[in-house]
Amino acid sequence: MSQDIALETVTKKFGDFTAVREVALNIRAGEFFSFLGPSGCGKTTILRMISGFIEPTQGVIRIGGQDMRGIGPNKRPTALIFQNLALFPLMPVWQNVAFGLEVRGVAKAVRRKKAEELLATVELADSAGKMVSDLSGGQRQRVAIARALAVEPQVMLLDEPLSALDLKLRQHMRAELRRIQKRTGVTFVYITHDQGEALTMSDRVAVMSQGVLQQVAVPMDIYNDPATAFVASFVGESNVFAGRVTETEGGTGRIETEAGSFVARLGAGVSRGDQALLFVRPEQMHLGAAAEAALNRIHAPFSHAEFEGNFVNVFCGTDGHKPLMSQTRSDPGVLALTPGAPMTLGFESADGVILPAGELARE
Amino acid sequence: MESRLTRIIVKIYLIVFLLYLFAPLFVMVIAAFNDSKFPTVMPWKGWTTRWFEDLWADDRMWGAVGNSILVGLAVVIIAVPIGTLAALLLDSIRGRTRSFLYGLMVAPLLVPGIIIGISTLIFWNRIGVPSGLHLSTVGQCSFICSYVMLMVLARLQRMDRSLEEAALDLGATHLQTLRLIVLPYLRTALLTAAVLAFFQSFENFNTTLFTRGGATTVTIFIASRIRTGVTPEVNALGLVLITITVAAAVIYTIRKKNTAAV
Numbered sequence: 001m002s003q004d005i006a007l008e009t010v011t012k013k014f015g016d017f018t019a020v021r022e023v024a025l026n027i028r029a030g031e032f033f034s035f036l037g038p039s040g041c042g043k044t045t046i047l048r049m050i051s052g053f054i055e056p057t058q059g060v061i062r063i064g065g066q067d068m069r070g071i072g073p074n075k076r077p078t079a080l081i082f083q084n085l086a087l088f089p090l091m092p093v094w095q096n097v098a099f100g101l102e103v104r105g106v107a108k109a110v111r112r113k114k115a116e117e118l119l120a121t122v123e124l125a126d127s128a129g130k131m132v133s134d135l136s137g138g139q140r141q142r143v144a145i146a147r148a149l150a151v152e153p154q155v156m157l158l159d160e161p162l163s164a165l166d167l168k169l170r171q172h173m174r175a176e177l178r179r180i181q182k183r184t185g186v187t188f189v190y191i192t193h194d195q196g197e198a199l200t201m202s203d204r205v206a207v208m209s210q211g212v213l214q215q216v217a218v219p220m221d222i223y224n225d226p227a228t229a230f231v232a233s234f235v236g237e238s239n240v241f242a243g244r245v246t247e248t249e250g251g252t253g254r255i256e257t258e259a260g261s262f263v264a265r266l267g268a269g270v271s272r273g274d275q276a277l278l279f280v281r282p283e284q285m286h287l288g289a290a291a292e293a294a295l296n297r298i299h300a301p302f303s304h305a306e307f308e309g310n311f312v313n314v315f316c317g318t319d320g321h322k323p324l325m326s327q328t329r330s331d332p333g334v335l336a337l338t339p340g341a342p343m344t345l346g347f348e349s350a351d352g353v354i355l356p357a358g359e360l361a362r363e
Numbered sequence: 364m365e366s367r368l369t370r371i372i373v374k375i376y377l378i379v380f381l382l383y384l385f386a387p388l389f390v391m392v393i394a395a396f397n398d399s400k401f402p403t404v405m406p407w408k409g410w411t412t413r414w415f416e417d418l419w420a421d422d423r424m425w426g427a428v429g430n431s432i433l434v435g436l437a438v439v440i441i442a443v444p445i446g447t448l449a450a451l452l453l454d455s456i457r458g459r460t461r462s463f464l465y466g467l468m469v470a471p472l473l474v475p476g477i478i479i480g481i482s483t484l485i486f487w488n489r490i491g492v493p494s495g496l497h498l499s500t501v502g503q504c505s506f507i508c509s510y511v512m513l514m515v516l517a518r519l520q521r522m523d524r525s526l527e528e529a530a531l532d533l534g535a536t537h538l539q540t541l542r543l544i545v546l547p548y549l550r551t552a553l554l555t556a557a558v559l560a561f562f563q564s565f566e567n568f569n570t571t572l573f574t575r576g577g578a579t580t581v582t583i584f585i586a587s588r589i590r591t592g593v594t595p596e597v598n599a600l601g602l603v604l605i606t607i608t609v610a611a612a613v614i615y616t617i618r619k620k621n622t623a624a625v
Contacts, residue, residue, distance in 0.1 A: 051532060074531045086529035090547050100533035103543070151533055 002187040003064030003077060003154040004029040005050060010059035012045050019045040021211040022059070027189060028203075029064075032181050034190040036198040036222075037208035038234070038361065043191045046208075047157050050189060051080045063155060079148035080157045084164075085140055087132045093143055094119065094128040100151035118146040122180075138169045145180060155187045162197065174201055195235050199223065207231045209359065226353065227268065232279040234361035239285055239324050241278040245354060248272045253354050259324075262296040264352030275357045282327040284351035287314060287334070287343065294346030300324055302341040305334050316343045388605065395598035402595045414599040421596065427584035428600075430496060431565050434580060437500040438507055438564040439557045445504070446511025446560075447553065451545075453512070454519045469513070471506035476569030479505055484573045494576030502570040507563050511556040518552035519545075 005027040012020040020042040027033045035043040048054045049061060052073035061068045063077060073080075079100075088096050094115040095102070101111035119125050122142035132140060141161060148156055158177075162170045178201050181188045192198050198205045199219040207214040207222060207230070215227035226232035233240065243257030245266075253266040255278050262278060270276050286294060300316040303323050312334050317323035326345055328334065337343075394402045398411035418424060449468055453461055471479065483502035484494060492498065526548070530540040546553075568582040575583060585597055 053528060053532075072531070073528070074534045074536060078532070080529070080532045082525045082529060084523070084525055086523065086525035088526060088529070088544060099530065099535070099543070103530075103533065103535040103539045147533070 002030045002185050005155060005187065005189070006060075006062040006065075007046070008060045008062070010046070010049065010056045010061060012042075012049060012054065013057045019211050020049070020056075023208075023211075023213045024059075025206060025213065025216050027187060029187055030185050032178065032188045032190065032201055032203045034192060034198040034202040034205045035208060036192055036195060036205050036235070038193055040210075041208040042211040043208050044159060045211075047080070047159055047189065047191050050155070051078050051157050052076045077154035078157055079151055079153035079155075081144050081148055081159065081161045083159045083161065085144040085161065087140060087143055087147070089132055091132075092128070093124065093130050093132060093135070096132065096143055097146045097150050099147060104151075114150065115146075118150055119143075121149075122146045137165050138173060141165065141173055142176070145177075149180075149184065149186075153186060155189065156181075158188065158190045160192050160194075162192075163194070170197075177201060199235075207234065209234070209361070226279070226355065229277050229279075229355045229358040229360055232277075232353065232355060237282050237325060237327075238279040239282065240322075240360070241280075242357070243276065243278065245270055245272055245274050245276050252349055255354050259298050260296075262352060263349040264296070264354050265350060267353050267355040269356045270354050276354050277357050277360075278352055278354050280347050280352045282313065282325040284347050285324065285326040286346050287326050287328055291344045291346030295349050296352065297344055297346040298324065299342065299344055302337045302339060302343050304339065305337070307335060314343075316345060388601075391598050392602050392605070395595050395602050397595060400592075400594060402593055402598050414595040417594070417596045418599045418603070423579070424581075424584060424596070424600065427579045427581045430578055431580040431582070434496055434500050434503070434571075435561040435564040437497075438503050439560050441500065442504045442507040442511050442560045443553060443557050446508045446556065447515050447549070449508065449512040450515035450519055451541075453516055468509055470509075472509045474506070476506075476567065477573070480570040480573030483570065494574055496575065496578045496580075498574040498576065499567075499571045499578075499580070500564075502574045503564050503567050506570075507560045510563060511560055514556045514559065515549060515552050518549055522548055 007023050007025050009022045009024045010020060011018065011022055023042075023046065035046060037043050045054070049056050050063070050068075052068065052071060052075075055069065068076060088099065091099070094112060097115040097118055098106075098111035101114060106114075116125065116128055119128055122145055124139060124142055124146070127135065127139065127143075132143065135143065144161065162173050162177075165173060174197060177188070177190075190198070190201065199222070202219055204216060205219055205222050206216045209230045215222060215231045217225070217227070222231060222235055226235065232238055241255070241257040241259055241262070243255045245253050246256050246261075247254040248266060248271065251266055252263055253270065253272075254261060254263050255276060257278065264278055264280075291297060301318060303315040303317055305315065306313040311327050311329055312331065314326045314328060314334055315323035316326070324345055390404055391402075393404050395414055396410050396412070397404060397407060398409040398413070399406070449464075453465055453468070456464075479502055483498060483505065487498055487501070488494065522545070526544055527540050530544045531537070535543065566582060567580075568586065571580055571583060572586075579587070581600075585593070585600075588594075588597065
């Protein structure tokens with residue numbers, strides 16, 4: 001069982017500060033939905049409004065069609081996994097898991113059995129009697145999940161639960177969370193500032209900045225078809241060129257920039273004469289023969305290269321400017337270049353996108 | 364060189380400080396064994412245990428000890444819940460109301476015990492309640508509650524708030540959250556507060572003096588003996604109390620270590 005969530009132009013103000021501004025979106029039942037954004041973008045505020053710890057200043061939140069105004073966190077069909085997990089330190093693991101059943105008056109033997117079943121599904125069957133402090137980070141994570149699942153929530157809310165784990169464990173837990181979500185069919189709402197987490201796990205992602213919803217889309221569209229300058233700069237790397245749009249025709253346009261005149265796809269909301277930003281992903285910025293054959297070309301001196309293993313980041317440009325970045329497969333020739341060597345970079349018009357000038361993500 | 368000098372100074376300071384704390388107790392203990400009519404160490408008139416025999420046979424003294432224990436327990440039973448509830452209230456509100464209520468709760472600590480004693484006496488006698496140990500209990504509670512509140516509040520403020528939120532999120536009512544999460548977390552603080560409340564009551568003199576009616580507690584008993592002449596029997600009582608306290612503290616520490624090891 002799972003339910004959908006509707007945010008109807010939800011605004012939350014703390015005094016003069018607007019944490020969330022007129023956010024409207026629908027989260028489908030059974031969906032893995034992520035809110036992605038830098039800290040302070042309002043994503044945690046949204047999560048706390050859905051869970052019922054704070055009420056929206058304006059707007060309505062509906063879960064399964066039901067208006068949630070005035071309904072406390074203990075009466076909502078949601079379960080929240082806290083950033084610090086908030087496991088109860090004075091209870092053994094099984095009592096943590098069974099807590100939601102205990103407060104519902106379920107008999108001790110029944111809830112112990114249920115807790116052990118849930119612990120088995122998260123592969124912690126032999127830890128039922130241990131204290132939380134005796135568990136590792138990943139084990140605690142799974143106890144928190146089991147505890148939330150015990151109350152059979154319609155909606156599971158997760159507040160950056162993986163941020164405290166090391167890289168390997170984090171990647172393992174991503175797959176684990178995804179597996180649990182698919183098996184239980186519960187609607188997952190996931191909060192993160194880590195684009196890797198959001199893109200790998202989610203059915204759909206909402207990108208937020210300064211309390212404003214920037215884009216809601218499937219992960220591939222977030223990366224390939226960003227709606228705003230913020231999304232393009234926050235998710236993944238980009239070469240950014242500022243300039244003025246001089247021609248538009250169908251879905252493409254020409255933009256005049258300091259680095260030259262380029263033809264690229266037009267994003268929504270850009271018209272002729274506008275100040276705009278052109279974004280080109282480093283893996284679409286070609287070198288060598290591919291660059292010479294491309295429609296848009298830039299000449300710049302070689303600066304330096306970074307060997308990343310399966311690929312190399314090549315940086316070109318003169319001092320004082322943000323260097324241009326091209327990502328190519330490992331090629332020993334690139335690493336042998338001397339600084340200042342003349343280079344040609346190029347990209348096809350379909351691989352660049354022109355978006356309205358706007359706020360960029362801080363680096 | 365300097366760090367060595369610093370260490371020596373710290374050591375000397377520590378020794379002087381501990382001497383200052385414990386020398387009077389040491390003198391008192393030795394005096395309990397001096398075969399002199401006065402509770403002194405000098406002049407030394409030889410070892411004796413007769414003051415302990417006198418103490419054992421002194422029914423009035425034991426009656427006073429019994430009264431003190433009775434009042435102490437009553438104070439614990441009344442002051443710990445009131446102080447705890449006050450701490451919970453102060454912890455859940457903010458702003459001016461909190462400052463005002465906090466000031467109100469702490470004020471009795473700043474009022475001299477004599478004044479609390481006299482006020483308690485006048486107030487309750489006016490409305491027809493006679494003096495006695497019950498009135499001493501009420502008078503002592505009026506400021507011991509504040510100690511309890513301060514200790515519980517200090518512990519509450521270190522509590523991870525998300526634990527309460529997690530309990531609510533899992534469907535617990537506020538009362539269930541209090542019973543299953545908050546009170547177990549406060550357990551140590553409540554025990555400590557109870558012990559402190561008991562000893563605050565046990566050693567109280569000022570407030571008790573005015574409210575006791577005809578009853579006698581240990582402090583009152585010793586004070587009344589000063590007029591008629593104190594004998595080292597008082598020192599013997601002191602040694603008995605110290606022994607009990609130290610023994611309780613040692614048992615508590617050992618038990619705590621054992622539970623921590625599990």
